[in-house]
Amino acid sequence: xxxxxxxxxxxxxxxxxxxxxxxxxxxxxxxxxxxxxxxxxxxxxxxxxxxxxxxxxxxxxxxxxxxxxxxxxxxxxxxxxxxxxxxxxxxxxxxxxxxxxxxxxxxxxxxxxxxxxxxxxxxxxxxxxxxxxxxxxxxxxxxxxxxxxxxxxxxxxxxxxxxxxxxxxxxxxxxxxxxxxxxxxxxxxxxxxxxxxxxxxxxxxxxxxxxxxxxxxxxxxxxxxxxxxxxxxxxxxxxxxxxxxxxxxxxxxxxxxxxxxxxxxxxxxxxxxxxxxxxxxxxxxxxxxxxxxxxxxxxxxxxxxxxxxxxxxxxxxxxxxxxxxxxxxxxxxxx
Amino acid sequence: xxxxxxxxxxxxxxxxxxxxxxxxxxxxxxxxxxxxxxxxxxxxxxxxxxxxxxxxxxxxxxxxxxxxxxxxxxxxxxxxxxxxxxxxxxxxxxxxxxxxxxxxxxxxxxxxxxxxxxxxxxxxxxxxxxxxxxxxxxxxxxxxxxxxxxxxxxxxxxxxxxxxxxxxxxxxxxxxxxxxxxxxxxxxxxxxxxxxxxxxxxxxxxxxxxxxxxxxxxxxxxxxxxxxxxxxxxxxxxxxxxxxxxxxxxxxxxxxxxxxxxxxxxxxxxxxxxxxxxxxxxxxxxxxxxxxxxxxxxxxxxxxxxxxxxxxxxxxxxxxxxxxxxxxxxxxxxx
DNA sequence: CTGTTAGCGCATTCAT
DNA sequence: ATGAATGCGCTAACAG
Numbered sequence: 001x002x003x004x005x006x007x008x009x010x011x012x013x014x015x016x017x018x019x020x021x022x023x024x025x026x027x028x029x030x031x032x033x034x035x036x037x038x039x040x041x042x043x044x045x046x047x048x049x050x051x052x053x054x055x056x057x058x059x060x061x062x063x064x065x066x067x068x069x070x071x072x073x074x075x076x077x078x079x080x081x082x083x084x085x086x087x088x089x090x091x092x093x094x095x096x097x098x099x100x101x102x103x104x105x106x107x108x109x110x111x112x113x114x115x116x117x118x119x120x121x122x123x124x125x126x127x128x129x130x131x132x133x134x135x136x137x138x139x140x141x142x143x144x145x146x147x148x149x150x151x152x153x154x155x156x157x158x159x160x161x162x163x164x165x166x167x168x169x170x171x172x173x174x175x176x177x178x179x180x181x182x183x184x185x186x187x188x189x190x191x192x193x194x195x196x197x198x199x200x201x202x203x204x205x206x207x208x209x210x211x212x213x214x215x216x217x218x219x220x221x222x223x224x225x226x227x228x229x230x231x232x233x234x235x236x237x238x239x240x241x242x243x244x245x246x247x248x249x250x251x252x253x254x255x256x257x258x259x260x261x262x263x264x265x266x267x268x269x270x271x272x273x274x275x276x277x278x279x280x281x282x283x284x285x286x287x288x289x290x291x292x293x294x295x296x297x298x299x300x301x302x303x304x305x306x307x308x309x310x311x312x313x314x315x316x317x318x319x320x321x322x323x324x325x326x327x328x329x330x331x332x333x334x335x
Numbered sequence: 336x337x338x339x340x341x342x343x344x345x346x347x348x349x350x351x352x353x354x355x356x357x358x359x360x361x362x363x364x365x366x367x368x369x370x371x372x373x374x375x376x377x378x379x380x381x382x383x384x385x386x387x388x389x390x391x392x393x394x395x396x397x398x399x400x401x402x403x404x405x406x407x408x409x410x411x412x413x414x415x416x417x418x419x420x421x422x423x424x425x426x427x428x429x430x431x432x433x434x435x436x437x438x439x440x441x442x443x444x445x446x447x448x449x450x451x452x453x454x455x456x457x458x459x460x461x462x463x464x465x466x467x468x469x470x471x472x473x474x475x476x477x478x479x480x481x482x483x484x485x486x487x488x489x490x491x492x493x494x495x496x497x498x499x500x501x502x503x504x505x506x507x508x509x510x511x512x513x514x515x516x517x518x519x520x521x522x523x524x525x526x527x528x529x530x531x532x533x534x535x536x537x538x539x540x541x542x543x544x545x546x547x548x549x550x551x552x553x554x555x556x557x558x559x560x561x562x563x564x565x566x567x568x569x570x571x572x573x574x575x576x577x578x579x580x581x582x583x584x585x586x587x588x589x590x591x592x593x594x595x596x597x598x599x600x601x602x603x604x605x606x607x608x609x610x611x612x613x614x615x616x617x618x619x620x621x622x623x624x625x626x627x628x629x630x631x632x633x634x635x636x637x638x639x640x641x642x643x644x645x646x647x648x649x650x651x652x653x654x655x656x657x658x659x660x661x662x663x664x665x666x667x668x669x670x
Numbered sequence: 671c672t673g674t675t676a677g678c679g680c681a682t683t684c685a686t
Numbered sequence: 687a688t689g690a691a692t693g694c695g696c697t698a699a700c701a702g
Contacts, residue, residue: 006679017689022681032687047475052451053397054679057388057694064431064452072420073615078413085407085434089441094448096399097432099420106424113429116387117399140382224615254619280408280559284589286621341695352673357697367671389695392678 005048013042025050056118065093065307066114066122070102074223074251075279076296077125080147083300084123091308093120102222104130111137121307123147128190143310143318147303149192150322157310159303159323161294163193166327167200170246170274170292173329175208179244179272183234184217185256186227186248194222194248197276201246222248227255235263243271244335250275250282250291253334257285272335288332295325340383348377360385391453400428400642401449401457405437409558409586410614411631412460415482418635419458426643428455437557439465446472456642458482463525478645478653482638484527485657492645494638494658496629498528501662502535503542505581505609505627508664510543514579514607518569519552520591521562521583529557529583532611536581557583562590570598578606579670585610585617585626588669592620607670623667630660 007025011018016035024031024039056062065088069077081097088095096119098110107127114122121143126134131151137144138156145157174182184201187194202212220230227247234240247253253275260267267273267287275282278293302323310318342360346353351370359366359374391397400423404412416432423430431454433445439462446468449457456478461469466486472479473491480492509517519536522529537547555565562582569575582588588610595602602608602622610617613628637658645653 004679008679018680019682019690020688022679023688026681030687035687049447049450051392051453051679053388053392053453054694055681057386057392057679057696058681060694062388067432071417072407073410073413073417075408075410075413078408078410081432082406082408082434085432089433089444094452095432097402097416097420097430098424099417109424112384115384117429118386118388254616257619281589281616281620284592284620285616286619286623288621339695343695353695354674354697355672357695358672361697365671370671386695389678390697392680392695393697395678 005046009046010039010042010048013046014038062118062120063093064096064117064119065304066096066119068098068100068107068110068122068124070100070125070127072099076249076277079296080300083297084304087301087304087308093308100127102127104133108133121311123303123307125149128192141315143307145303145307148299151192155320157306157321159299159306160193161299161327162324163196164200164203166276166292166294167197168204169327169329170276171201171204173331174244174246174272174274174335175204175210177272177335180210181242182216182244182246183242185230185245186220186252187222189219191222197248216242222252224251224255227252228259231256231259235259235265245271246274248276250277250279250289253289254285268333268335274335278330283332287334290332290335291330293328293330299325340381344381345374345377345383348381349373397453397455398428399431399452399454400639401431401454403433403435403442403445403457403459405435405460405462407434411584411612414631415635418632419639422636422639422643428643435462437462439468443468456646458638458642460484463527476650478642480638480642483634486527490655492641492656494634494641494660495528496634496662497659498531499535499538501611501627501629502532503539504662504664505611506536506539508666509579509581509607509609509670510539510545512607512670515545516577517551518577518580520565520580521555521587522557524554526557532583557587559586559590562587563594566591566594570594570600580606581609583611585612585614585624588624589620603668603670609670613665618667622669625667625670626665628663628665634660
């Protein structure tokens, strides 16, 4: 940046004081109408761009929100990101993005970086592999909201989908369709959403008087690759006895689909499949995927709204809020 | 943020000067080993977090890169974003993200916001609906690189896929498979990548001695919805005479797939389909999509690398670079 | 090796 | 309605 036009330059040009320029540009009431017009004119004339860094140093407000996700390529998170970005923009905030790749070191590093950059608040999808990181942030009194995942033991602002309910919906649907041997597949057991979806799965089983068999719960990486690998591992031995799989996510389900196709297993005739998230591509899959919609975009919007609402309050008046959004079963043809 | 521990606090605590603290924390060579250890200790003790805003005001380096994409939910852009973020992080930069939704006003607003925030440089996927916005940025001497799209008339740093080549590859493959009536579908004619892919399409036709029929080129929104709408519009009348469609993007192709399925048209028996981008879900589609891989992640990485390399150079030594990455045809079963 | 002095660009007192 | 003085937290130039 060569173009360092400052308030001082405008002041010199107009013969006014720096102070007056500053106030005029921010449209303060105690500046004359004509002065404002003059100043605005000269400012654009000189190509002035206000230095947010400098003003932030004074006002102690960066008007930046930190957003930390575990994988921006995952449609669930990119959907949430879009929601966050939209309301941030609407409310005059910029978004600093960081992708942790589910790595706790990267998560910690991202948080520190954002603290240094003095973001006003953060929206975080925690890896949940090192809760202390989040605890520290909380103890510090720093404003943040957890998005999509929350901790059992840590009270914090959070916006999540009702995962237990969603897990119930999916499983209950499979049972109603006559399935008795249903596998729950995917997600790591420290991820809250995975555990909750599994809890919903278990709940549905028990409500219908079906036994909960621990061996029918298989954890794995919450990704396409994770689903593929686990499905291959389980089914290629040929001894798995099941008629349906409820997957932690659509991504996992896609991995399973790919594996089943390779193994020549028919969906849903031989094995029925239900995913979770309702990503945009779910209807275009082979076959179209039955899944649970979590309204990713809304989740992102809500997270940003909650955070910004908190920021507007004086710290003493901020009360923790946990927002839970309702999921919705979307029946297509994979189950 | 209550926790406003500053250098001054550490200085008071250690009895050293603010300056020494500053230098010690930045590990400058002219500070004693023991002093450094002491300072580091007191700093963590007090819970010091350096105020990047303040230091940036002095050094005139924000260590922030602006990233402007047209749709973060599009796997192409989220893939690029991941690449950008990875090298930015590696090189010590943070990423400020903005999503324009292909809207030129939003694009302009995003650029101005980032200018105010004093990002060191920007990586932009331009909407190409208002080239002046980019021209102004260039005239200002501000460092930026265009990612995925470039302007005919504007010399600028850019990292793009060889779209002409990719369009050629896709079309030539279809021709080799015996198709003679091939439709090019999707993308807006101001988007450089769309025009170039079409040029490649045309080139393949002509090289094979096939006529280029203007009516066989149909523009539309570069999205799933755009593909769906156009396909419905074209085929539901039943008078379209074609055996294959080369789509601007995989997203468009998915839209077309959905439309064809509704219309009961078989893929690839009745109409063959080729996409572009090779998004992660392409192999899981119904049927698995034949497409052109553009290495999104690499494109993002390369863009960030190029930008950062420029930033390291003194402004006078910066030379414009246009990087073109090679695409690759990925044959699956939709064509 | 360490301290003193100065100032980045802006916004906030307090005067006038 | 406008100006002068002050300082946000940090780094850089220069002493010593």
